[in-house]
Amino acid sequence: MQYSEKVMDHFMNPRNVGEIENADGIGTCGNPVCGDLMTFYIKIEPRTEDPDEARIADIRFKTFGCGAAIAVASMASEMAKGRTLTEISSMSRDDVANMLDGLPPVKMHCSNIGVQAIQEAVKDYLKKIGRDDLAGRIKGCPKKEN
Amino acid sequence: MQYSEKVMDHFMNPRNVGEIENADGIGTCGNPVCGDLMTFYIKIEPRTEDPDEARIADIRFKTFGCGAAIAVASMASEMAKGRTLTEISSMSRDDVANMLDGLPPVKMHCSNIGVQAIQEAVKDYLKKIGRDDLAGRIKGCPKKEN
Amino acid sequence: MSTEWNVYLDNNATTPTDPRVVEKMIPYFHEISANPSSIHGAGRRARDAVEEAREIISRLVNCRTEEVYFTSGGTEADNLAIKGTALSQNERKKIITSEIEHHAVLTTCEHMAKFGYEIVKTPVDQHGIVDLDFLSKSVDENTLLVSIMHANNEVGTIEPMGEITRVAHRHGAIVHTDAVQTTGKIPIDIDALGIDMLSLSGHKFYGPKGIGALVVRRGIRFEPLHHGGHHEKNKRAGTENVPGIVGLGKACDIALAEMASEEERIKAMRERLWAGIDHNVEDVRLNGHPQKRLANTLNVSVRYIEGESMLLNLDMHGIFASSGSACTSGSLEASHVLLAMGLPHELAHGSLRFSLGRFNKDEEIDHVIKVFPEIVRKLRAISPLYKDKSGRH
Amino acid sequence: MSTEWNVYLDNNATTPTDPRVVEKMIPYFHEISANPSSIHGAGRRARDAVEEAREIISRLVNCRTEEVYFTSGGTEADNLAIKGTALSQNERKKIITSEIEHHAVLTTCEHMAKFGYEIVKTPVDQHGIVDLDFLSKSVDENTLLVSIMHANNEVGTIEPMGEITRVAHRHGAIVHTDAVQTTGKIPIDIDALGIDMLSLSGHKFYGPKGIGALVVRRGIRFEPLHHGGHHEKNKRAGTENVPGIVGLGKACDIALAEMASEEERIKAMRERLWAGIDHNVEDVRLNGHPQKRLANTLNVSVRYIEGESMLLNLDMHGIFASSGSACTSGSLEASHVLLAMGLPHELAHGSLRFSLGRFNKDEEIDHVIKVFPEIVRKLRAISPLYKDKSGRH
Numbered sequence A, B: 001m002q003y004s005e006k007v008m009d010h011f012m013n014p015r016n017v018g019e020i021e022n023a024d025g026i027g028t029c030g031n032p033v034c035g036d037l038m039t040f041y042i043k044i045e046p047r048t049e050d051p052d053e054a055r056i057a058d059i060r061f062k063t064f065g066c067g068a069a070i071a072v073a074s075m076a077s078e079m080a081k082g083r084t085l086t087e088i089s090s091m092s093r094d095d096v097a098n099m100l101d102g103l104p105p106v107k108m109h110c111s112n113i114g115v116q117a118i119q120e121a122v123k124d125y126l127k128k129i130g131r132d133d134l135a136g137r138i139k140g141c142p143k144k145e146n
Numbered sequence C, D: 001m002s003t004e005w006n007v008y009l010d011n012n013a014t015t016p017t018d019p020r021v022v023e024k025m026i027p028y029f030h031e032i033s034a035n036p037s038s039i040h041g042a043g044r045r046a047r048d049a050v051e052e053a054r055e056i057i058s059r060l061v062n063c064r065t066e067e068v069y070f071t072s073g074g075t076e077a078d079n080l081a082i083k084g085t086a087l088s089q090n091e092r093k094k095i096i097t098s099e100i101e102h103h104a105v106l107t108t109c110e111h112m113a114k115f116g117y118e119i120v121k122t123p124v125d126q127h128g129i130v131d132l133d134f135l136s137k138s139v140d141e142n143t144l145l146v147s148i149m150h151a152n153n154e155v156g157t158i159e160p161m162g163e164i165t166r167v168a169h170r171h172g173a174i175v176h177t178d179a180v181q182t183t184g185k186i187p188i189d190i191d192a193l194g195i196d197m198l199s200l201s202g203h204k205f206y207g208p209k210g211i212g213a214l215v216v217r218r219g220i221r222f223e224p225l226h227h228g229g230h231h232e233k234n235k236r237a238g239t240e241n242v243p244g245i246v247g248l249g250k251a252c253d254i255a256l257a258e259m260a261s262e263e264e265r266i267k268a269m270r271e272r273l274w275a276g277i278d279h280n281v282e283d284v285r286l287n288g289h290p291q292k293r294l295a296n297t298l299n300v301s302v303r304y305i306e307g308e309s310m311l312l313n314l315d316m317h318g319i320f321a322s323s324g325s326a327c328t329s330g331s332l333e334a335s336h337v338l339l340a341m342g343l344p345h346e347l348a349h350g351s352l353r354f355s356l357g358r359f360n361k362d363e364e365i366d367h368v369i370k371v372f373p374e375i376v377r378k379l380r381a382i383s384p385l386y387k388d389k390s391g392r393h
């Protein structure tokens, strides 16, 4: 099992670590039983007329997990910043893995939950603003891992 | 599989090799199928009143066989020389093996046919002098090897 | 980050071969390289070397020379013990092992289940000691084999083999022990302990990789795993790995001479390492038995953070440790050993094994003590659990 | 008798490890000695070395890198191929092999008979070439495996693998070949030949003992023989023998570069040896195929005398040869290979194998040619068959 240089860079120097006080959305994926857990905090630049077009203004995370999990969280946070909620909802695990120049096969599924955790944060935001309808269309965490 | 020094000595310098013209008795044991075959030639110093007390005056052999077979034939020939026929008939394979400081286990049975071949030569002699009764009491070759 | 350090603390995964072992092996690659089965002089020299090594090994574990069968390592020895005894009979259909065995035993036992064997795994207490009551209740007339490791590779806990054999022999079961982690590290008297079969592996005690042995007491029947030529009294076919065997012999030789003093030296380093961690890092716990434990093994759980991320950070500082067994490092499951000892998943995931060895030095331990608290601090700073649970930060 | 000579002509039993191989291995004993399964930097260096070796091996036999599985040698590879394919399925119940296989294949096949497999042994002609008609008639929809060696270890005859695979694949049988004697000696293109599984062993071509490989083409299913950790993609558990693997890689590397020129050089020596024997000794015969034969192998029958006694005499002159395979040298049975080729027992018992190699020199051959006729004369002088059959003496 070997990590790419990009993974190692994000692992050793994770971007956007931390929390956001009074975050607009908070999302958590994973489970310490699996050995990986991450929580994202987002600040939203709102669009009242069309919430799907709102953007992620700021993003922070905390991670309990292996090297891959930390790198995934860091990379996913960078990728999400400035994106619209529509864009976030169509992001996939593979996008993150690709940006990291790949992940070891065993790490693909369990540790690669950054996108889902961010989507959970988005769902949280949408629910908070009363748009459960829109929240329902976003995937978020895989069931058994949450 | 390792031979004792005595085996190697008898193998490299076998005693009593050859044939005896007009031998009093000839005996063969073994079978090329097994990879071992030996023929003994004996000259007898007779005792007409008691043929069992006759002695082996001279003995020669020829051998097709492995190192053990050649050493066994040589050692058996030395042991037999000067012995009475009674003594010969009570000699055993183990006597030869012991005098050789042992034989490798795999060689104990197939190659250790020196005594039997000499006993066959003695039987041959006894039959020639009309004493099939005495010949019948001597063991000679194991059945399946002759 | 670049570092001058090269601190190898993964000696339970494998040890560097002792240079004295390598030196002893060298002539057997080229000068004395014949096949020990060949009858010529070159073959006989190789044979002599093999038999000399066998004799030294028998002294290390106190068995008869002819009870030593060479294998390619610990895994093969374990497989041969379990499958070999099973194949040699058809009466007893139960195999008892423990929950904390190495995969070489566990997976092999699980494989035997396909052939109609009932597999029973004895639980362990919080220190990793097998439950003798459970064992005692499980062993019966249907029990072929009790296979319990001598010491555990992850936490170092040493099992009470003498008591285990007593319980097993009451019902005529054969006792196998995976002594891969104890051979050469602590004294083994197979005779006094009543062990019937014992696995050992060269590369775990400064011998070469790719060589090991199964010791089988006289009278214990087993079938070979490798069929072929008449090697090892028809019990293990394959041209003998002469340099490996010679190296294994030398490793035993060195162990016989140095085991006691080394144990003391290594234990002192390990205690210092643990003290250094325990004093400088909050919320850590020691795994394994406090006393009945290999002198070189230190398994710690560091709360709120995960093992691999610690390992990778240590790696950046030139410190090589592991999180459990090397074989499962690619997997995502928490250590089955720690879980069996009752650790919650989260703590099991946050565990590290430092396993010390012959070539470690005091200043290396100092380096770890200096670097480790900082690593923990850094990882806890990004852990959602740390904040949740402690309220600090 | 004492001698200065040290003429090793038993290279089919095992070869001396090439000093270049040993040199390449040395750093992997101590400096780069970590477990390749470990995730730290030390482990990754070991892993890189293992994967580099795998790549070189794949080039030697023209397979994909990931099709190479390391084993402890040829015997284990043969066992893994046969037992592994059998264990992975439950439909086909026939295994076809040949009468002249190495015991690693023969005994393993015979072992499988206990598990309900029908074992068919293909006969060979007087040169040792398998009977393709017989094979063709034997292969059917029930045939799981056809295991036929690439070249025979006793006589050197090379089998028509391309035709064998064509016949076998017609009915969907898997083809395994024991290429222990051909790897590194003659070119192997597993792809062109259509072989599904191939066994090789390091110590037969100047690599180390205790290491080999089974090459398994993508898509061929097999079960492991050693259960345990996740090594070799779960197909062969046990800590990798890194120095052995590195050495095997280096042996392949050298073979790739030097195979062709070496074959020529060795063949010339062998032809000179045969001419020397044939001209100076009456009643000898060459065993094996006159052309389709390994360049290094010379198997001769010397009428009227027995093999071991010749060997021991050669040994006294510092010449190390063999009578058939090393594994059976302790047994009393005539070579099953020579008997299958139709030799009478007596001739089979009187056979010798000279197998030449990389480290043999011309003057060594001269020494044999000088000494051998005298040995034959001496033994014939005491042979009862010589007199009987020829009337001379």
Ligand SMILES: Cc1ncc(COP(=O)(O)O)c(C=O)c1O
Binding pocket: C012, C013, C072, C073, C074, C075, C076, C078, C102, C104, C149, C151, C152, C153, C178, C180, C181, C201, C202, C203, C212, D237, D238, D239, D240
């Ligand atoms: C307890 C234990 N048993 C068995 C093994 C397997 O030994 P090897 O790697 O030599 O096959 C190991 C180490 O890998 C071990 O620690």
Ligand SMILES: Cc1ncc(COP(=O)(O)O)c(C=O)c1O
Binding pocket: C237, C238, C239, C240, D012, D013, D072, D073, D074, D075, D076, D078, D102, D104, D149, D151, D152, D153, D178, D180, D181, D201, D202, D203, D212
């Ligand atoms: C044709 C053949 N197959 C298999 C083997 C077994 O190989 P190993 O001794 O490496 O187990 C040998 C040699 O011993 C051989 O010559």
